[in-house]
Amino acid sequence: MSDHVRDLALVREATDRLLTAAAKLDDAAVAAPSRLPGWTRGHVLAHLARNADALVNVFAGRPMYVSAEARDADIARDAPRPLATQLADVRDTAALFQKATAADTDWSRTVELRNGVTDSASRIPFRRLVEVELHHVDLGIGYELEDLPEEFIGREIDFLVDRFAGNASLPLILITASDGRQWRTGRADADPVSVIGTAADLLGWLAGRRQGAGLECDGTLLPVLPSL
Structure with a gap:
């Protein structure tokens, strides 16, 4: 079984690292293209916030997203927001994710993600860590794959x-x-x-x-x- 306690600590560290780096941007930079085709940096930040919400759903036994279309629409809706709003959303939803995973739970249970994919609850913190670390690189703001732990x-x-x-x-x-x-x-x-x-x-x-x-x-x- 994965060490979910350690992984949750790594998620906190990676999130703080991303937020500190992104805080140096401005509204124009957030609206500029990211390294992901068709996505601005605002899309990446919006996705990170909505992914945290989605993983809270997973822990509560709800569908991760209402639908693929709803997921994409939520990201598109939130992408144009100014930097301060983006950062607050990433920070607040990250805190909700940490709160949800701090509750007593059966970490050995199987949970369902998107498209019928299942995994152990104990692996969800690492999945969130992957989102935060790789999308930090995708922002294209000086954090490279070589900088990853x-x-x-x-x-x-x-x-x-x-x-x-x-x-x-x-x-x-x-x-x-x-x-x-x-x-x-x-x-x-x-x-x-x-x-x-x-x-x-x-x-x-x-x-x-x-x-x-x-x-x-x-x-x-x-x-x-x-x-x-």
Whole structure:
């Protein structure tokens, strides 16, 4: 089982880091494009706030979102707000998430997220940590994949390779970080493809944040990963 207590502390730290960095922006910068196609920085901040609300729903046994359309509409509605409103919303909803997860609960129970995905309640704090850390990078305000905590990078690579494991559209992918850590994903019965690079570059590729230009592939084209 995941260490949810420690992960909740890491979520608080990551949220404070993001809020401190974003507070240096202004309203024009919030309205400018983020690194996510079609989204401004306001979209990213609005998504973080609405995701915290959604995870509170998960803990309460309610649907994570009313619908995919409602989720997208809420983000679009909140994206144009000024910086002060965005920051207050991210801060307040983060506090509600921490309050919801501080209550006595069965951390071993299974909860339902979007699209029928289920997970242990104990893993939800880490899922929130992923949202905060990667979307901080997506803001494009000086926080890069290389700035992410090393432990987080390794855990998120673990999560992503597990997600792609057994995918029929992929070869067997043997992944090696420059620090010696290794993973495998894709089809177990396919010819292997070796991918080597820094942990940050590997995470960027697996998470759809980088195209893989910094990675080495053993004489073949870098596999095209399915959308997350």
